[in-house]
Amino acid sequence: xxxxxxxxxxxxGYQSSDGEITTIAKDLNLSLxxxxxxxxxxxxxxxxxxxxxxxxxIQKPLEGExxxxxxxxxxxxxSSLARKLAVVLTxxxxxxxxxxxxxxxLGRYPYTNWTGKLHDSDWKIIDEMIDLxxxxxxxxxxxxxxxxxxxxxxxxxxALAQQPCLIxxxxxxxxxxxxxxxxxxxxxxxxxxxxxxxxxxSAHDLELAMGSADTLWILNEKGKMYLGTPEELxxxxxxxxTFETDEVYFNEVTGTFRQxxxxxxxxxxxxxxxxxxxxxxxxxxxxxxxSKDSASRRVSTETTQGGILWILYDEGKKxxxxxxxxxxxxxxxxxx
Amino acid sequence: MRPKSRxxxxxxxxxxxxxxxxxxxxxxxxxxxxxxxxxxxxFGEEKIRSSWDLILTQYRLPKAITAFLAGAALSISGLLMQxxxxxxxAGPFVLGISSGATxxxxxxxxxxxxxxxxxxxxxxxxxxxxxxxxxxxxGLVMGMILMLARKxxxxxxxxxxxLMFGYASGGLVNLLVYxxxxxxxxxxxxxxxxxxxxxxxxxxxxxxxxxxxxxxxxLLASKPLNAIQLxxxxxxxxxxxxxxxxxxxxxxxxxxxGVVTAFCxxxxxxxxxVPHLCRGIFRxxxxxxxxxxxxxMGGALCLFADLGSQLPGLEVTLPLNSITSLIGAPxxxxxxxxSNQRKGSFQS
Numbered sequence: 159x160x161x162x163x164x165x166x167x168x169x170x171g172y173q174s175s176d177g178e179i180t181t182i183a184k185d186l187n188l189s190l191x192x193x194x195x196x197x198x199x200x201x202x203x204x205x206x207x208x209x210x211x212x213x214x215x216i217q218k219p220l221e222g223e224x225x226x227x228x229x230x231x232x233x234x235x236x237s238s239l240a241r242k243l244a245v246v247l248t249x250x251x252x253x254x255x256x257x258x259x260x261x262x263x264l265g266r267y268p269y270t271n272w273t274g275k276l277h278d279s280d281w282k283i284i285d286e287m288i289d290l291x292x293x294x295x296x297x298x299x300x301x302x303x304x305x306x307x308x309x310x311x312x313x314x315x316x317a318l319a320q321q322p323c324l325i326x327x328x329x330x331x332x333x334x335x336x337x338x339x340x341x342x343x344x345x346x347x348x349x350x351x352x353x354x355x356x357x358x359x360s361a362h363d364l365e366l367a368m369g370s371a372d373t374l375w376i377l378n379e380k381g382k383m384y385l386g387t388p389e390e391l392x393x394x395x396x397x398x399x400t401f402e403t404d405e406v407y408f409n410e411v412t413g414t415f416r417q418x419x420x421x422x423x424x425x426x427x428x429x430x431x432x433x434x435x436x437x438x439x440x441x442x443x444x445x446x447x448x449s450k451d452s453a454s455r456r457v458s459t460e461t462t463q464g465g466i467l468w469i470l471y472d473e474g475k476k477x478x479x480x481x482x483x484x485x486x487x488x489x490x491x492x493x494x
Numbered sequence: 495m496r497p498k499s500r501x502x503x504x505x506x507x508x509x510x511x512x513x514x515x516x517x518x519x520x521x522x523x524x525x526x527x528x529x530x531x532x533x534x535x536x537f538g539e540e541k542i543r544s545s546w547d548l549i550l551t552q553y554r555l556p557k558a559i560t561a562f563l564a565g566a567a568l569s570i571s572g573l574l575m576q577x578x579x580x581x582x583x584a585g586p587f588v589l590g591i592s593s594g595a596t597x598x599x600x601x602x603x604x605x606x607x608x609x610x611x612x613x614x615x616x617x618x619x620x621x622x623x624x625x626x627x628x629x630x631x632x633g634l635v636m637g638m639i640l641m642l643a644r645k646x647x648x649x650x651x652x653x654x655x656x657l658m659f660g661y662a663s664g665g666l667v668n669l670l671v672y673x674x675x676x677x678x679x680x681x682x683x684x685x686x687x688x689x690x691x692x693x694x695x696x697x698x699x700x701x702x703x704x705x706x707x708x709x710x711x712x713l714l715a716s717k718p719l720n721a722i723q724l725x726x727x728x729x730x731x732x733x734x735x736x737x738x739x740x741x742x743x744x745x746x747x748x749x750x751x752g753v754v755t756a757f758c759x760x761x762x763x764x765x766x767x768v769p770h771l772c773r774g775i776f777r778x779x780x781x782x783x784x785x786x787x788x789x790x791m792g793g794a795l796c797l798f799a800d801l802g803s804q805l806p807g808l809e810v811t812l813p814l815n816s817i818t819s820l821i822g823a824p825x826x827x828x829x830x831x832x833s834n835q836r837k838g839s840f841q842s
Contacts, residue, residue, distance in 0.1 A: 175645070216727050240733030253723045254582070256779045267721055267732040274717035274782065320732070 160228070161189035162324055162356050163213065168222035170205065170212045181220060182208050183381035190324065190358060195343075195350045197371035198360040201401060204377045206360040207248070207328055213358070214245050214326050226324065240268035244317035246327040251309065252302060259297040261312050262288055265319025284319055290349070291315040306333035311342075318349070327359040331366070339363060343370040364401060365414060368392070376400050416442065423493055426452055429459030433466065437482070444486055455493070457485070501783065504775045508790040512562070515797030519558045523804055525549060553691065556698060561690040561800045562793035564754045565764055567705045569792025570712050571750040572765025573772075573784060577719050578743050579643060582829055583653055585766030586751035589639055590659030591632045592762075594748075595755035596686070597663040598631030599624050603682045604674040621697045621757070625704075629752030635659050636748040640740060687813035688759035690800050697757075704753045708746045709789060715742055716781040723779055761796075762815055763822020768792040770829050795821065 165188045171181040182205035190196055200206050211217040213224055215231045224231045226242055234242070244265070251261075265287070266280045276284075288297055291311045301309055310333055317325050327346075331339040347370050350357050361367045367374060368388040376384040376391060378400045384391060391397050398408040407418050425446040427438045437459050438448040456471040468479040470488070479485040520532045527535075527546050535542040535550045542550075568586060575584040575591075586592045602624050642655050671679055685692075693701045712719075718739045722729045726736050754761060772787040773779070799821060803812045 214731065216730065236730065236735055237733035240731060243731070245728070245731045247727055249725045249727055251724050251728070252580070253779050255773055255777050256723070260780070264721060264724065264732065267717070267734075270717070272714070272717060274720060 160192075162192045162227060163190040163358075164188070164225045164228075165213070166222050166225065168212065168224060169220040170208050170217075171220050172208060172217070179220065181381070183377065183383060186222070186383055188375065188383070188385070190356055191373075192323070192356050193350055193354045194372040195347050195357045195370065196359075196373045196375060197367035198358065198375045198377065199362075199364055199367055199400075200360075200377035201379055202362075204379050205381070206377060209377060210326055210328050210358070210360050211247075214243060215239065216245070216247075237268050240320060240322075242322050242324065244320040244322040244325045246310070246313045246317050246325070246330055248328050248332065251313065254302070256301050257298055258293055258301060258304070258312050259284070259288065261301055262293075262315045262319050265316040268320060283321065287315040287318045290318065291345075307335075307338055310334070314342075314346075318353075318355075322355070324356045324358065327357065329361065330359055331361055331363060339366055340369070343367070346370075364397065368413060423447065423455070424449055424453040426450065426456040427459075428456065430461075433459045433461065437468065440482055440486060441489070444490055446489075497778075500776060504787065505790070507775070508787060508794065511794035512790050512797070515794045515801070516558055516562070519561065519797050519801055520550060520554050522801060523549070523554065552694070556693055556695055557691045557800070558797060559698070560693040560701065560758065561796040563702055563705050564690060564758050564761065565768070565792035565794070565796030565799075566709060566789040567750040567754045567792075568761060568765040568796075569768035569772075569788040570709055570785060571747040571754075572767075573769040573781075573788050574712060574719070574743050574747040575765075576769050577723055577781070578740070579652060580723065580725065581652060582770070582833060583766065583826070584656075585763070586632070586747065587760065587762045588653060588766055589656030590635050590663065591639070591656075591748060591751045592755050592760045593660040593663040593667075594631035594633075594635030595628035595752045596631070596760050597666055598627030598629070598752070599685065599756055600667045600670050600682055601631075602627045603685065604670045604678045607678055607681075608675065618697055618700070621700055624756040625700055625753060628756035629749055631663070632752035632755065633744070633748040635663070636744050636751075640744055685759050686815070688761050688815035688818070689803075689811075690758055690796070690814065693757050701753060701757050704749055708749045708753075709785075711742065712746050713785050715739065715746075716785060719781040720779065758814070760815060762819045763826065764792060764795060764799075764818055767822040767825035768795060770825060771795075 165186050168186040168188070169181060169184045170186065171179060171183075173179050186209075198206050198210065208217065212219050215224070226234065226239075231239070263276060263280070263284050266276055266284065267274070269280065270276060288294055291314060293308070293311060293315060296304055296308060301312060304312075310330060314327070314330065317327075331342055334342060343366060346357050346359070349355060371388060374386060374388050374391055376396060378384075384396045384400070386396075392410055392413060395410075398410060401415070402408050405418055406415050408415055423446055425441055425448055427434055427441065427448055427450075429437060437457060441448050441457065454473070458469045458471070460467050460469070465480065468482060468485045470477045470479065470485060477488065479488070517529060517532070521527050521529050525546075527550065531542050531546060532550065534540055535547050536555075541547070571591070572585040575586065575589060576582060606623060638659065639652070639656060643652055646652055646655060671682065674682075718729070718734045721732050721734050722736070722739060729739075730736050751765070768788050768791050769784065772784055772791050776783055776787055778784065796818075799814060799817045802817045803814045805812070
């Protein structure tokens, strides 16, 4: 399959006002396959935005070039580029009296004549995108009166109305709460499947991105880029190597990040499935190192008719707790 | 209200205001002319009293046209700046563009006039000189503001930069005043009070041609102006040639502000206030509506400001600049309060 977007020996970075050049990453040879959802991840400050803005042509590369459908970005005229590539940025949009409908309608800009007149066919597309993005009930509202998350959706609907083959989104989930984040990513995934459009987005949320992206691009702080399916990148240890810090480790079995507690007490947890797992999580939270191997302390869990019972074996003593909070309070005051 | 009917009623209101303002400024003044005589004098076959005819055609008609065009020009200049800088408080006066033009005119009055170059000392040549100097001054300041705007963050900083340009040109003007003869100083002072009655028919083309060209050019840029409201990055991603648009805005807004300043003096607050009034009436950010609306609103406002400067019963004419400041400054305060309220309600 031919790549939709391709970079050739791309060097990205920026030039400060005193002429000093800061290189973020060198020799990037990336490609995007049509119809895929690609997520760009990396620690804060690794240069995700710079890369994204360079790929969209907003920022100039230090070296190398970006090809869109085999044509160099610099050779495509602004108006025909606007029909192929749409962006959703973190730039704050504040226009007095601009309503949702008119904001989405601006997406038709590359298709209208010099007066900007919208035809019925344009309105059909605008209506469809408003509908797809679930903005129908807001269409006459002014954008200064809706929430940041809703405004983000408007910007995405506007990008869709541009009918591009590629949409680049810089941190589209930044303003949303967790369920909305998941919803947005699965919506984008659905768009990419249904409309054949390609999405490239940068995100903070690794766990979330792993759940919906076809491909991950991981850019580490040293400017090294790793590409692959999310699962591959976990299995070959790249996720852990990029994101782990002195205080946080990546659990490659569950795919989650956990805090490391230095010099913590060991504790053994025995118990069935869910119960054992969440008891372990609670003990981890208050600072224990939970293991399946035998340790001087052990918590066993069991389900009785009266409810759940937690039993703590501590230096020969056996203590019973009917509520998890009681167990935690006991351990916190006695041991930690 | 439905958008269509709002549009219709809005323009009906503006047309009414313009016609009223125009009629009143033809009829009223130190000598009142009955309105039917005004119509008769302008359009009728029958002759009216010759003194009235003289006042009407040689004085009040050019003055009314000048007031209308000056108001339209300043308002569009302000609208372009507010749109490009995405700053509700931008305007030719606040950003120091008018001060740049003032400096140009001051240089002509106080440096060139004393030299007494024949072609340049009166009439068309003298006015063309002021015009070019004023436009150079406004263009220079606007160019510098545009350059600095890319480096400064936040709307208030930009205004402070504009204010500093205003002070700097003011300082240079003061220096010129200090070094000049009293005759030049007097002629500069009179100019700086502002007036719409300094454009007689023979120099009218110098005034209306550049203004009409720049107004038309602004109207032609309505579509990219709508897009640039989202910011330069979004505008570029929609296919706007941002660099070209920036140059277009630079040329139009400084030409409009420069021409008006050259002939009418520094007229304060019209450019900043009128776009807000129009947004208030039409509730739209669409420049295809806002530009014509600002032309009529600005025109009407200046016609009424001019009427206010020669209140019936008063022997003297008040400085125009004071009147526009008295009308405009409260509007700006209102805008500030309103935008504060809106922001506050979202932060809390």
